Amino acid sequence: MSALDPLEAALGTRPVPGTPRPFTFPAVEQGRLPGGLPVRFIHLPGRPLVTASLTLPMGAVDEPAAVGGVAVLAARSLTEGTRRRDALALVEAAERLGASLRAEAGWDATVVGVEVPAERLAPALELLAEVVREPAFPPREVERLRDQRLNDLLQAKADPARRAEEAYLATIYDPASPYARPAGGLHDTVAGIDAGVVGTAYESWAGFERAALVIGGDLAGIDLWAILERLLGDLAPAPEAAARPAPTDAGRLDRPVVRVVHRPGSVQSELRVGHRGLPRRTPDFHAVAVMSAILGGLFNSRLNMKLREEKGYTYGAGAGFDLRRHAGPFTARAAVNTDATAPALADLVAELRRMRDAAPSDAELRAARDYLVGVFPLRFETPGPVVAAVTGIVTYELPDDELERYRPAIEAVTADDVLAAARAHLDLERLGIVLVGDADAVAADVEALGLGDLEVVREEEGAGLGD
Amino acid sequence: MPVQVVPFTDERLPNGLRLVISEDHLVPVVAVNVWYDVGSKHEQPGRTGFAHLFEHVMFQGSRHVAKAEHIALVQAAGGTFNGTTWLDRTNYFETMPSHQLELALWLEADRLATLLDALSQENLDNQRAVVKNEKRVNYDNQPYGTWQEKLWGHLYPPDHPYHHPTIGSMEDLDAASLEDVGAFFRTWYAPNNAVLSIVGDVDPARARAWVEQYFGPIPANPAIPPFAVDPLPMTLGGERRETVEDRVPLTRIYAAYRAPAIRDERLYALEIAAQVLAGGKGSRLHRRLVREGRIAQDVAIFLLPLASGPSVFIGWATVRPDATREAVEAAFLEEIARLAAEDVTEDELLRAKALIETDELGSLQRVSERADRLSMYATLLDEPDEINRQLDRYLAVTAADVRAACAALLVEHNRVVLTYVPASGAATEGAEDAADEENDGPGGPLEDGMTEAQA
Numbered sequence: 001m002s003a004l005d006p007l008e009a010a011l012g013t014r015p016v017p018g019t020p021r022p023f024t025f026p027a028v029e030q031g032r033l034p035g036g037l038p039v040r041f042i043h044l045p046g047r048p049l050v051t052a053s054l055t056l057p058m059g060a061v062d063e064p065a066a067v068g069g070v071a072v073l074a075a076r077s078l079t080e081g082t083r084r085r086d087a088l089a090l091v092e093a094a095e096r097l098g099a100s101l102r103a104e105a106g107w108d109a110t111v112v113g114v115e116v117p118a119e120r121l122a123p124a125l126e127l128l129a130e131v132v133r134e135p136a137f138p139p140r141e142v143e144r145l146r147d148q149r150l151n152d153l154l155q156a157k158a159d160p161a162r163r164a165e166e167a168y169l170a171t172i173y174d175p176a177s178p179y180a181r182p183a184g185g186l187h188d189t190v191a192g193i194d195a196g197v198v199g200t201a202y203e204s205w206a207g208f209e210r211a212a213l214v215i216g217g218d219l220a221g222i223d224l225w226a227i228l229e230r231l232l233g234d235l236a237p238a239p240e241a242a243a244r245p246a247p248t249d250a251g252r253l254d255r256p257v258v259r260v261v262h263r264p265g266s267v268q269s270e271l272r273v274g275h276r277g278l279p280r281r282t283p284d285f286h287a288v289a290v291m292s293a294i295l296g297g298l299f300n301s302r303l304n305m306k307l308r309e310e311k312g313y314t315y316g317a318g319a320g321f322d323l324r325r326h327a328g329p330f331t332a333r334a335a336v337n338t339d340a341t342a343p344a345l346a347d348l349v350a351e352l353r354r355m356r357d358a359a360p361s362d363a364e365l366r367a368a369r370d371y372l373v374g375v376f377p378l379r380f381e382t383p384g385p386v387v388a389a390v391t392g393i394v395t396y397e398l399p400d401d402e403l404e405r406y407r408p409a410i411e412a413v414t415a416d417d418v419l420a421a422a423r424a425h426l427d428l429e430r431l432g433i434v435l436v437g438d439a440d441a442v443a444a445d446v447e448a449l450g451l452g453d454l455e456v457v458r459e460e461e462g463a464g465l466g467d
Numbered sequence: 468m469p470v471q472v473v474p475f476t477d478e479r480l481p482n483g484l485r486l487v488i489s490e491d492h493l494v495p496v497v498a499v500n501v502w503y504d505v506g507s508k509h510e511q512p513g514r515t516g517f518a519h520l521f522e523h524v525m526f527q528g529s530r531h532v533a534k535a536e537h538i539a540l541v542q543a544a545g546g547t548f549n550g551t552t553w554l555d556r557t558n559y560f561e562t563m564p565s566h567q568l569e570l571a572l573w574l575e576a577d578r579l580a581t582l583l584d585a586l587s588q589e590n591l592d593n594q595r596a597v598v599k600n601e602k603r604v605n606y607d608n609q610p611y612g613t614w615q616e617k618l619w620g621h622l623y624p625p626d627h628p629y630h631h632p633t634i635g636s637m638e639d640l641d642a643a644s645l646e647d648v649g650a651f652f653r654t655w656y657a658p659n660n661a662v663l664s665i666v667g668d669v670d671p672a673r674a675r676a677w678v679e680q681y682f683g684p685i686p687a688n689p690a691i692p693p694f695a696v697d698p699l700p701m702t703l704g705g706e707r708r709e710t711v712e713d714r715v716p717l718t719r720i721y722a723a724y725r726a727p728a729i730r731d732e733r734l735y736a737l738e739i740a741a742q743v744l745a746g747g748k749g750s751r752l753h754r755r756l757v758r759e760g761r762i763a764q765d766v767a768i769f770l771l772p773l774a775s776g777p778s779v780f781i782g783w784a785t786v787r788p789d790a791t792r793e794a795v796e797a798a799f800l801e802e803i804a805r806l807a808a809e810d811v812t813e814d815e816l817l818r819a820k821a822l823i824e825t826d827e828l829g830s831l832q833r834v835s836e837r838a839d840r841l842s843m844y845a846t847l848l849d850e851p852d853e854i855n856r857q858l859d860r861y862l863a864v865t866a867a868d869v870r871a872a873c874a875a876l877l878v879e880h881n882r883v884v885l886t887y888v889p890a891s892g893a894a895t896e897g898a899e900d901a902a903d904e905e906n907d908g909p910g911g912p913l914e915d916g917m918t919e920a921q922a
Contacts, residue, residue: 006684007580011531015573015677017544018566021495021668046493048471049828079748087758091749092814098821100747117828144761151764151787154716158610268603299538309535312596315604335604337596367543374545374564381494382832 023377025403026216028390033228035236037208040390041224042216044383050121050217051387053113054132057395058205060183061107061247061325067197068178069185073145074198075105078112080141083134087141090127099124103131107183108325109395110205115384118218122227129231135202139195146193153187160263160270161335164436167261167457168272172329172432174250179276179328207238212394216383249326251276256431256452262439262459269341269437270333273348275430277330280323280396286409287421292320293368294418295355296332300367302351303332311347313340319352321425325396330425338438342445345433349451352431355422359415373407473837473854476671477845482687483659486678487841487851489666491834497667499571500560500838501579502846505655507635508554508628508775509694516598516635517643519552521651523594525559526550530581534590537574544570552633555774556846562835565668569677572665576681579661582652588645595640602634610715611887614783618723621707621883622779628696629776657688664841664851667834696775701725702881709883712890717764718786720796721885722803724877725777726770729847734772735860736872737780741768742819743811743869744802745782749818751802752784760798762790774847780876792886800884807874810866823861 029041060071079101080087094101099116101124112132116124156162166182173180181189213232215224253275282288296303296319307317319332332352336344360368380386393402431452435442439456447454475489507518528534541548546563561571606612615632623630663682665674702725727733745752745768756763768782784799786792811819830836837854844853 007530010681010684011573011577011580014531015569017570018568020564020566023495023564046471047832049825049832088749088754091747092818095747095749095818095822096814098825100822100825115825115829117825141758144758147761147787148757148764151717154788155610155764155785158714158716160608266608268600268608298542300535300542305535308597309593312593313600315597315601335600335608337600337603367539370543371545374543374567375547376545377494377564378496378545378547378562381496381834382829 025380026386028400033235034233037232037235037237038212038394039228040212040214040394041219042214042383042386042390043219044217044386045220047217047383048118049115049383050118050215050219051113051115051383052121052125052128052213052215053111053387053391054128054213055211055391055394056110056112056205056208057108057210058110059106059108061178062244063178063201065176065178066189067185067193067201068181068189069149069183070193070197070201071105071110072184073142073149073190073193074202075103075110075112076145077137077142077195077198078103078131078135078202080145081136081138082130083136084130086138090131094124094127097124099127101127101131105183107328109391111391118222121222125227125231133235137195137199137202142193142195142198146190149184149190150187152184153190160266160268160436163261163263164270164272164434167259167436168274168331168432168434169329171257171259171434172251172253172275174248174252177248177250179249179324179326180252208235209238209240210394211237212391214387214390214394216387216390246326249276249279251430253430253432256429256433258433258446258452258454259435259457260439260443260446260454261434261436261457263436264438264440266338266436266438268335268337269435269442270335271341271345271348272331272333272434273345273352273431274319274329274331275427275432276327277321278323278425279325279327281398282323284417284421284424285323286406287413287417288321288425289372290365290368290410290413291355291418291421291425293372294360294364295319295351295422298368298371302354303334303348306347306351307334307336307344311340311344313337313344313347317348338441341435341437341442342449345435345446345451346449349428349431349433352426353428356419356426356428359419362415365413365415365418369410369413372410376407471831473831473841475841475851477851480658480679480683482683482685483657484678484682485662485845486675487662487664487845488669488671488674489664489837489841490669490671491666491837492668495565495668496562496834497565497568497665497669498560498562498834498838499568499575500558500664500666500835500842501575502662502842503557503656504660504846505557506553506555507631507633509655510628510631510635513639513642514647515631515639516633517639517647517651518557519633519635520595520598520640520643521648522550522552522557522559523598524586524591524648525578525582527590527594528585529578530584531577532574532585534585537578540570540574546571554629554633558839558842560835560839568665568669568674572674572677573681575663576685579656579658579682580685582656583649586645586648591643591645591648595643599637599640602637602640606634610713611719613711613713614721614885614887617709617711617885618721618779618781618883621709621885622703622723622725623699623776627699627776629773654688654692657691658682658685659687660691662842662845664838664845666838666841694775699725699776701727701777702876702878703883704880706879707883708885710886710888713887714890715887716889717788718792718889719783719887720786720792720799721781721783721883722800723782723883723885724780724881726780726876728776728778729772729774732860733868733872733876734770734778736864736868737770737876738823738861739811739816739819739864740806740869740873740877741770741780742822743815744768744806746819746822752782752799755802756784756795756798762787762795762798766799792888796884796886803873803877807870807877810870813866816864816866816869820862824858827858
């Protein structure tokens with residue numbers, strides 16, 4: 001590599017970054033329709049595909065345990081027909097507008113949304129208002145969606161990743177917690193749901209308490225206030241109750257346990273390791289974000305570097321907190337080849353421990369902070385994610401400046417903050433360790449690691465995991 | 468609502484690198500995207516899966532970049548990245564805050580110029596193990612996971628470059644050597660076999676200067692082997708059927724047909740046909756099998772356009788436990804056949820086009836997608852401006868075009884019917900419908916798509 005080497009001359013010096021062009025989160029215009037429904041508009045010039053989301057902050061966490069999955073089914077049933085038209089007429093009307101009309105429930109909210117070219121926003125909003133205000137919940141369609149969910153649960157038993165998630169939740173959460181099951185529910189909670197149950201559930205949300213409508217895109221020349229006043233102006237949300245009843249989000253474990261779900265002949269083991277985690281509204285949110293990035297969020301996270309780039313045990317290892325209205329799970333995960341199962345699990349748990357043992361290096365801290373801060377404008381390139389972020393502020397009752405505060409707050413996280421977050425929120429004494437793999441091939445080696453009491457679950461793939 | 472025109476410049480460096488630049492200053496973000504005209508179709512016998520394994524090696528460092536450093540630098544700059552391999556090509560891309568454009572260009576140039584300086588047996592063995600786990604997680608350990616391998620095997624004869632899937636075989640991955648990596652790199656990874664697209668918040672003059680500085684000195688390969696395949700007949704010439712016992716709870720029926728290669732206008736008609744058949748809850752198959760007949764759990768139809776031989780038109784229907792395989796197969800194939808017998812309605816055509824238009828609008832919002840399409844059209848069609856012509860091609864399709872294309876191609880003698888049924892007894896090595904992408908990687912990067920193997 002002499003100095004005369006033209007490649008060396010061209011490439012030998014690393015470029016330094018230019019001056020960042022400032023990026024601020026787009027301005028949010030706030031108001032209320034005459035009846036009281038809060039609205040938030042984000043005008044994004046040059047973005048002709050508009051996203052509108054009406055959020056009803058009732059989700060799977062709010063539903064009775066006996067009908068777990070009803071929120072998800074109720075949301076899907078919203079677009080299955082209204083008092084004015086049946087499901088096919090509704091979907092065809094949306095398709096003629098080139099609009100995708102969707103309703104989905106998650107843990108914390110139900111979002112009815114539409115994505116449509118700006119010039120057809122008004123008729124698309126009409127459909128949105130219609131499904132929200134006049135759903136018919138036709139029994140035949142509700143039952144079909146229920147049966148599809150039951151069949152989907154059958155399919156999940158054959159998918160090692162989904163099977164691992166299901167077993168993991170049942171392992172770490174108190175059986176009385178909604179978080180012990182998937183948001184879509186389990187066979188026994190879904191099987192009894194019908195149109196009546198769905199209708200009752202929806203009635204309980206349709207007071208529109210805490211509801212809000214968020215619209216983002218190129219809104220120039222659209223008289224949104226006039227359109228919305230016509231469609232939703234008379235909608236009067238019920239007064240907000242002081243507090244919603246809080247379901248339990250308690251963990252189940254008082255010591256580490258290891259559950260091996262036997263999958264004969266499995267060429268990999270799906271690993272899930274962790275415990276009850278944190279709610280979204282957590283005071284050290286930004287330190288947790290940086291800590292998670294270092295542990296299992298970045299490509300070069302400790303887990304991925306160890307299990308993938310050093311050992312080759314997996315295609316990818318990661319970890320993170322699923323932050324919900326209440327304490328969702330913290331999960332570390334990887335799918336590893338069967339003969340690497342025990343050593344991979346040992347490495348994974350060792351990385352969790354190391355996170356608590358000492359503060360991260362300056363380089364690790366900087367890499368994580370720089371990534372989270374730097375990627376911020378990329379996350380909000382298009383209306384969909386902008387609307388989703390503003391909707392999240394409503395769902396989690398966060399301050400209006402939450403997104404503006406994000407980057408400076410991440411910048412301010414120190415190595416000691418990260419260590420404190422790890423010590424406060426990673427709990428090696430209550431780890432749930434679940435793996436779906438060939439128990440005959442891996443259980444003895446896993447037990448020898450001494451990570452906790454080991455139980456092997458042997459069952460038909462068609463059967464449910466007892467919980 | 469016109470889809471906005473994507474303006475761009477199209478030029479070549481003296482070493483043959485094709486450079487496409489498109490400005491868009493809405494957001495301070497820029498996409499860098501490189502397509503190399505090499506894919507799994509270029510693999511030698513006994514070396515299946517190699518193009519994709521090689522793509523992983525491209526993230527293992529080069530003369531000025533240590534192992535794992537490429538990704539570390541991109542992420543610390545606030546960027547996202549990936550690489551993917553497919554039958555026809557390999558691509559690498561970053562989306563960066565716009566003031567970090569030069570870093571992305573330098574990283575791409577350094578690995579193209581000096582990859583072999585950093586190559587080691589240790590890194591190759593490590594990525595071989597990673598790729599084998601990628602194959603396990605996305606194919607071998609997944610229900611229905613062998614469908615691509617099976618369908619490709621029926622649609623193309625054994626000596627055809629599309630006969631084997633991009634992920635390759637475990638045996639061939641084991642056989643890949645350092646010498647193979649070196650030879651592959653020297654043959655295919657040359658500026659005159661690449662298209663570099665830069666899209667977003669970019670000053671074209673500065674970007675051009677950086678490209679000239681970093682890529683300019685990289686020598687061309689004057690001897691890139693020509694790629695030629697004996698053309699296959701447009702249709703299979705007879706129906707093929709296979710039934711596979713797998714560890715699946717529900718029976719699933721796949722149907723696949725040969726379709727024309729890219730550049731053939733009938734692909735646009737077939738795309739409309741796919742939309743009419745299964746493009747949403749208003750589609751024919753969803754309506755008949757899922758909503759009304761209640762015999763299928765789900766249905767799907769999609770088209771995979773290919774450059775060097777017949778494309779593939781694929782569909783599937785998953786049989787509900789209370790229905791029979793025969794009833795689903797009959798209704799599924801009958802709906803496909805009906806497209807050849809009678810015109811789609813004007814309303815179906817209008818709805819399909821409206822959805823495609825929205826889809827185009829949504830895709831082209833993102834600088835990363837625009838960059839990938841510019842690279843794609845430059846590489847495969849020698850015409851990046853196709854990015855601005857696609858929508859018109861869809862909108863020009865008539866009901867008669869759809870019927871003619873379906874009548875010629877969606878016929879019994881051009882069909883593979885592959886059926887997965889629940890295994891009766893002992894455990895088998897499972898496999899997947901990788902379309903339900905399960906991303907177990909950290910934060911998304913480096914995953915394996917449905918049919919393209921990614922970094």
